[in-house]
Amino acid sequence: MSTNLLNLNVDVLFEQHSVPEIDVVHKKIQTVVENKREELRTMVGERYRDLLKAADTIAAMQTSAGTLIEQVRFIHANCRSLNEQQLLGFKTTTPTEVSVLERKANKQLTNYYSTMVQIKLLTSLPELIWTHIDHEQFYAATELFIFSRHISTGLQLDAKNALMQQLPVARKQWEILRPFHATIKQAVLLVLEREELSAEMAVDCMQSLLLLDKCDLGQVLQMFLQLRAAAFLNCLQQQKSPVVEGDRKRRVKERILASLHILSGTMELLDKCLLADGLLFRRIADCLEPTAPPSIQRMDSSERQLAHLLPDIIASYRPKFETPQLPETKLRDALEKWLKQIDEMAATQLQQLFALVSNMQTIQDIKTAAQDKHKHNCAHLEQQLKLPYSLDFYARKYVPLINARVREIICSSWTTARQQAYERVCQLVAEASPPQPLDIWREQSRDLPLSLAAALNDQQTSKHLANRTKGYDAPIIKLCANFDAQLAAIVQELNLLLDEQTSRAEDKLALIGFLRETAQQQLTELIGQLKALELSNSQALLCALRSSLALVELCPHLKLCFCQQSSWRQWTGNLTSAGIEHWQRMCALLEEETMQLWLRVIDRVLATHSCADKLPQNITHDVVLRDFPLWQTHTLDQRDEEEQESVVQSTVRIPSQPRFSLQNYLFQLIHELTAAVPQTLPPKVQHAFNQKLLKDLLTHYQALADSEGTKASQNIALQLYFDLKFLQRVFAVTRESRTLYEEFQSLQRKLRDYIDPFDFELFAEHITTHVSRSTARLHGELGVLTPAPPQGSQTAASTTALAHESDPNVLCLSSSGSTSLWFPLLPIVMPQGGSDATNSERKLLTMESEKASTTPTRKAAARKADANKSKSGATSFFGMSQEWFR
Structure with missing residues (x-):
């Protein structure tokens, strides 16, 4: 490897x-x-x-x-x-020449030392100026820079001197010092553009500009105001400031408060620095004093020790200022121009910044912090300059924007709640399915309250049985809960502002009024959106109207938007009744629109089951045999007036119940209505349904009354007359319903004309009794259609409110108390009291029992009494003798 x-x-x-x-x-x-x-x-x-x-x-x-x-x-x-x-005895010059030479030599030596010291100062000044700039002592840095320029100018004027020609360092050192003019000015401008600026620092910067550029105080004022406007704009636009460390993005609340602090601080600086006898004028006066120290005193101690070698023009040099003049008119004009510029910035940038605030808590924090920090009083500045307007920026700019943003938040939150509620209603309408009637009336474990506290709770959502009777199922209750939670958030956020002690009562009252107006507008738009829905079936219609009604009944915070809380009434005062009036007006509008939806539902039910299709149009013999129920037979025993012992018996047949086709039609309507609306109908809807139904039935019976078969047959006319009396009685058509009542009376008179008057005189009392008994028997079966019987002074027409009962339950559905009767119980035979129908039923049952158990003598006496009564009534009416009845 x-x-x-x-x-x-x-x-x-x-x-x-x-x-x-x-x-x-x-x-x-x-x-x-x-x-x-x-x-x-x-x-x-x-x-x-x-x-x-x-x-x-x-x-x-x-x-x-x-x-x-x-x-x-x-x-x-x-x-x-x-x-x-040693050379003292060898000198040939005279004492005068010696003194001249000595003075010349001393002058050259002094000039030499002076030049060296000046060059020494020039070499030390850059570091000293940088030190003052780093310590933000800009006037001191400017004074040293002017001092260096003064030294360099003197040396350059002596450039033809042999010594200066041998020392080019002086000229080069000025090239180093010259850029400090721009450096100091740039640093001063950056400091004046800070968010936090003290009066001492502002005066130091303005004094530096006056000395550096030799400009007048008006130009410095304009430059100062422009830089403060730039600081305001940078704060709103979140630009990186040299005084902010890092690139951390500040919160909106901090930026708003910082911008307010900049504007208020600017006015405070003008008040402290630039008004008569301000801090800037005092500082300049101190610099103009004869006892003011020269610029050489700002040098280090080593350089100050060499001050005796410098010429007086340098050693005693001090910066010169012209006496500053700032007339009030010039200050007022500059301030007005600056305020216009601030107004333009606030109209765009500040408004956009407030648009980022999303909740009331942030607004409350802004107002609280602004009240704590905004303590400077501009009254002195306003009085000194004789301004016709206020310099309170918080009241001029921020309070209107805060109020506008609060209104935008309320409107936006309401719009979101309304849109979500509308979308949820559309979803429920799209998912609407045929109802299950048994599910509504089936007993559930949560129907009864589990505790006394739950029973005494006023929340409508906890009343499960009541909600089921109104058709408010779980999705609708959830929709209302979500909608009410969003409104509760709006009310809760508004409470934060109304509980604040710093806000004016007028602003609080305006916010309460705006909430009411917004709620009215949004609720009106929601009703319009629901009204514009293209609903194709009854289930969709019912879902839409139940959802709209549930929003009013199951959302307590919706009412609070109109009728203020008790804690708000200290601000509203006598205007509470106006809020209640607006709420009642909105409830009436909602009731009217939901009534239109109910009318569409009942119109569809009546169109599907029209009496023209379900009832026979012509009454023939086959129709009579098939449709007319069995009549009851009454035997009347009467004694002859001439022959007291002879008894005359007469038999009459009287209708006992309505036609089968009419009963079947009503039962079909009940079945169809129960299938479409398994819950209880509101009284006003039931009243409208009955009015339309009765008008259709009257039209049908009018056609039957005009037919030839009815005119030719007394029995047909009598049965139709019985049907009309039954309808009038069971549907409680009274004189208060004048038009309908007159139509019934007119049609009954027309049918009565087809009946023999003598027979009708005999039948009238029995027909009334049979109508009462039939009404009492069928009233419970027709409970969905029939209104509650009147009790005391209460009539059926007085219970036409669209809203459901305040607390419907099983007991009130069968109650005989003061509440509305949806399904009254069947009549019970009682020894005393009861309604007219019950008394009639009791009398008939008693008569039948006596008829079965009495002796023939009592039976004959009873028949005789009835006959005598009938005859006496007929003879007294027509003036005929009783022989006619034999």
Whole structure:
């Protein structure tokens, strides 16, 4: 194997050698690496030791050289003194010439030392200026720069001097110092563009600009305001600022508060620095004082010791300022121009920044922090400049944007809730399936409350049986729960702002009004969207109307958007009734639109089962045999007035129940209506359904009354008359329904004209009794259609509210109390009390029982009494004798 480890080829190595050989090579390479490392450590250590030794030697040489130079200077001075003493007797010049030569020599020597010291200052100034720039002492750096320019100018004016021609370093040193003009100005501009700027730093920067550019105070003011506007814009645009470490992206709240701090801080700086007797004017006055120190005092102590070698024009140099003048009109104009620029930025950038705020908690934090930090009062500045407007940026710019953003959040949250609710309703409509009636009335374990607290709970969602009776199934309840949760979030977020003590009562009242207006607008749009749905079947219609009604009944926070909470009423005051009025108006609108959907449902039921198709149009003998029920026969016993012992018996047949076709038609309607709407119908919907049904039936019976068969047959007319009396009684058509009642009366009078008046006089009381008994018997079976019987002053027309009962349950479905009766119980024979129908039924049952158990004498007496009553009524009405009845 080759021992040259540097030329090893790894691929060839693994192809030509075995694993043990490769392992040996690996160990050799590790050994060589360790040896090289040790050599490197040794070499570095030796070199470092040599460097330390060389440094010590250089330091010793520097000390020795300094000592040697001092000794040489001392020897030189001694030699010059000895030389003058030895040559004193050999001088040929006069004392005057000697003094002139000495002055000339001293002048040259002074000029030489002065030039050297100035060059020394020029070489020391760059480092000193950089030090002041790093320490952000810009006026000191500017003063030193002006001082260096003053020195360089003096040296350049003396450029023709032989000494200056031999020292080109002065000219080169000025080339080094010249760029400090731009460097200092750039640093000053960057500092003035900071978010955080103190009054002392601002005055230092403005004083530096005044000295550096020799400009007037108006130009410095404009530059200052432009830089503060740039700082405001950079804060809004999230640009990297030189005072912000790193590229960390700040939160929106921090940027908004920082921008407000910039604007308020700018006004505070103007108030402290640039008004009469401001900090800037005091600083400039101090610099103009005769006792102000010269610029040489800013040099190091070693340079200050050489100040006596400098000419007075340099040693006593101080920066000169023109007395600054800033008229109030000029300050006002510059401020107005700057405010317009800030308004333009706020209209675009600040508004876009507020658009990023997504919740009320952030807005509340912004308002709280702004109130804590925004404590500077601009009243002094406004009064001094006689401004017609306020400089309170928080009230001028931020409060309107905050209120606008709050409204946008409320509107956006409401729009999202409304859109999600609409999409969910569309999904439920698309998934609508035929209902299962048995599932609604089947008892479930969660129907009864598990505790007293649950029973006393006012939440509608906990009333499972009540919701099932209204058709609110689990998907609809979940839809309402999600919708109500979104509205609860809106109300909760609004509570955060209303509970804040810093907001004005007018703003809080405006927010409450905006919430009500937004809720009204969004709910109206939701109703319009649901109304515009193309619903093809009854199940889809029912799903849509139940969902819309459930949103009102199962979403308590929806009502809170209109009718404020008790904690809000301290702000609304007397406007609470207005909110209740808006809520009632929206409920009426929703009721009207849902009523239209109900009408479409019942119209489809009536169109599917029309009485024109289900009932016979012409009454023939076959129809009579098939359709008319068995009439009851009543035997009337009456005694002859002339022959008291003779008894006259007469037999009458009276209808006992409506036609079979009518009963079958009503039962088919009930079955169809139960299949379409297995839940209970609202009273108003039931009333509308009955009105349409009765109008169709009246049209049908009107056609039958006009037919020739009815006119020719008294029995047919009597049965139709009985049907109309039954419909009028079972559907509770009273005088309050004037039009319908008059139609029934008119049609009954028309049918009564076809009946013999003497027979009708005998039949009238029995027909009324049979109608009452038939109504009492069929009222429970027709409970879906028939309204509740009137109790006291309550009538059927007074229970036409579209909304369901407040707490429907099984008890109220069969209750005989003050609640509406959906399915009243069958009449029970009672010894006392009860309704008219029950009393009639009780009388008939008593008569039949007495008829079966009494003796013939009592039976005859009863028949005689009935006959006498009938005859007496007929004879008294027509003025005929009783012989006519024999």
